[in-house]
Amino acid sequence: xxxxxxxxxxxxxxxxxxxxxxxxxxxxxxxxxxxxxxxxxxxxxxxxxxxxxxxxxxxxx
Numbered sequence: 001x002x003x004x005x006x007x008x009x010x011x012x013x014x015x016x017x018x019x020x021x022x023x024x025x026x027x028x029x030x031x032x033x034x035x036x037x038x039x040x041x042x043x044x045x046x047x048x049x050x051x052x053x054x055x056x057x058x059x060x061x
Contacts, residue, residue: 007035018058025051 002010030044 001034001037003038018056021055021057023053024049029056 001007004010004032024045026045026048027050028048030040030048032044
């Protein structure tokens, strides 16, 4: 569940500006139920991250 209360990916709302996306490589598949809240998801990601990368986008279409 995202911070806006919906399940799944929610694209940025504002036009213009820049957006940073972070991709995580995990050492296992997380055992989360569908609709798990963001805090629980981030806790699982933090405990299993082996690498990460960031992408900054200036325009999203």
